[in-house]
Amino acid sequence: MKKPEHLLAPALLGIGVLAFLAAWAHRLAIGAAPSAGIALLLALSGFLLALYAAPRAGLWGTLALVAAGAGLASVWNANLALFTVLSGLLLYLGLRRRLPEPAQAAFWGWAFVWPSLALVLVWHVFPSLYAFYISLFDRVSFIAKSRFVGLLNYQILFHDPLFWRALSNTFWYVVFTVPTGIVLGTLVAILLNERVRFLGLFRTLYFLPYITALTAAAAVWMWIYHPEFGFLNWLLGTPGFDWLHTPDGVFGLLLRPLGVELKGFLAGPSVAFVAIMAMSVWHLLGYNVVILLAGLQSIPRQYYEAAMIDGATWWQLQRYITWPLLSPTTFFLAIIGLIGAFQVFTQVYVMTPTGGVLNDTLTVTMYLYNKGFRDSDFSYASAIAVVVFFVILALTLLQKRVLERRVTYGE
Amino acid sequence: MASRLRYLLGRVLIYAVLTAGAVGMAFPFYWMLATSVKSPQEAQQAVPVWVPERMKPKNWQAAARLGAEGGSRLFGGFFPGRTVRFLIRTEGESPPPRARVPKPPGAFHDPLSEGTRIEVRRVPGGWRFSFTNATDRRFRLLPVVIYLPKSYGAFSPELAPDAIRSAGDYWRLEWVNLSPGLFGYVFHNYREAWNAAPFARYFYVSFVTAGTQVLLGLFLAAMAGFAFARIPFPGRELVFLLFLATMMVPGEVLLIPNYILLAKLGWLDTFYALIVPWLASVFGIFLLRQFYRSLPQDLFDAARIDGASYLVMLFRIALPLAVPGLITYGIFSFLGAYNALLWPLIVTQSPEMRTVQVGLQAFIGEAGSDYGQLMAASTMAILPIVLGYFLAQRQFIEGIARSGIK
Structure with missing residues (x-):
């Protein structure tokens, strides 16, 4: 980029978009930053840029200058900042014959990226920071001005038994569903990869639950779990057993005959929650199978043929060839599964709308939903969200440390 | 011979395990479909009804x-002046049965x-019931209750009743x-579910949104992905890093701030709230970027030499070749x-949205114990x-x- 004027057009684009966002931030009174001043400054610098460039771009340059001038009016109407963006476009049209290759690339690159970038800034980047910001206030609401309280919400959160309950429930959910899904998925994928007939039919049957909406699937499983007329109770010969309203922990139930009494966290997830987990594994299995099958098919056949000539048994083939060469895929599924499982909401909300008996199926996302949208305590809910972010981050990093050492990246 | 036997045994085992698994995976679907054509009484049997009457x-x-x-x-109905004749075969002689058209419960009902x-x-051989619509109005349904004395040895109605109950000395069909x-x-059940809630509107909202x-x-993703993959512009690495970073933030964190933002914009309970926040997908941009990168660079160089601008390259060369990625x-x-359930649940209030x-x-809460209708709604x-899956x-x-594949 030899001459600075080659960057004028893309710079105007960026300045225009940012001025637009700043002007809107001012209009909506979001945050404490002096967004009106920033917007004015941006629009002004856009105008000066256009003034500098206009003589070089002929008629288009004049139009660009007019547009940049109109962009200054964004002080009165936020939408007018878009004129600064327009001025960038006009300037490029004026200069394009004389612009060298890198300058053209700069303009088009930014022009293609800005629409997405602006949306990502508004709906992803800004909210991530804003969540932390409002968690520092006392009950942010639309009506009253709220007080800055620092980390008080976090302090309350760490002494909130319901939050710990939700966190431990979610922990059990992750621990139960992610490995089960991967192990079952690997088994099915390995069997499907044995050149079976009706591969398409089998794959469809295993895959269909994944594309089924969770709401509908949860309704079906509620019906299967129904205490009086449910199919499961008929199958197991346990008439009247209310799967979704049994808060006893499964470890506690299993060990009770042995005379061991487990309480609290150690009693494990409740029967109701395990029922929901079973449904979730059913739902997710197809995804794992398809991904693992693709992973299996990318393992070269020669490895197996060579090992078979050496007299390896079927089990040895799976253990020493399939498992290590499949490990990148398994690792990917573990990470994706963890992040997804930690945010479980839909099936829990549909099957146990109140969080179950004694909050035995309350998950973190559901607690966040309850706090934010039932109790309208946005600040507290944001504190939950921030903690969830760090927990997921920590778990992902931990998983990377622990598991990635065992991952074999082939070739 | 022994190895052949072991091979066969292995095959049998593979198919057995796969089939057992597939049956388990498919069963909820079968159960949903079967229940969706059951009458409430059929659905509420202690022993499951495998083939509902409505499938015979x-x-x-x-x-x-x-x-x-x-x-x-095909669609039935009870039109003005029409007469529906219905036969129940009975054995033996007993007092005559009685028939009536029940009033549905609730204050508002079809008169x-x-x-x-x-x-x-x-x-000869039974009783014939005739129901004549003497009004000048058209009815959707003709609900009927027939009381048949229990003293008949056996009876068989032309159309299997949706419920049989005991009422004193009578069977209530x-x-x-x-x-x-x-x-x-x-x-x-499908028709009743469709009429019980504004499903047509729900589908409209869902399809417009999706x-x-x-x-x-x-x-958006096609443009941004192309820029990241094929246009060397200053600041590319920085923006890409920013996009990467947003992938680390779980969607949960965005719920509250985005809700507040929408509220301030006055967009709650509108299509904007359903659509706009999730328009730019970092995942989609990455996916398409990978796709463009797998195309040979020579293609783009050749186009550039021929004087094609980046705009032309994107729409004439890159996009047509990236159709699988776009799909x-x-x-x-x-x-x-x-x-999605969580987001629309948060940002919509009125039934119209x-x-x-x-x-x-919402229907799960309202349908109560009519599991036939609930399963019909779930199926819909x-x-x-x-359907989309079977087409593509x-x-x-x-x-x-x-x-x-990363």
């Missing part, structure tokens, strides 16, 4: 004939019973619709948008996606598989 061809014939008499052969003339006549027509009979999200999202992302974002999933979730909710099976599977 014998009943289809009777339903079509009764429907033709009342209104239409059906006042206008229906009922005749009960003895015919109930039909929710004695003039159903073929489809009206088999899909009774469709817009897919189209605009594709457009992958399109399927993903449609699935995500159509199946409910998506299918939110509507279904997943039908578009399942390969794209679905390959698309999902591709998403896993």
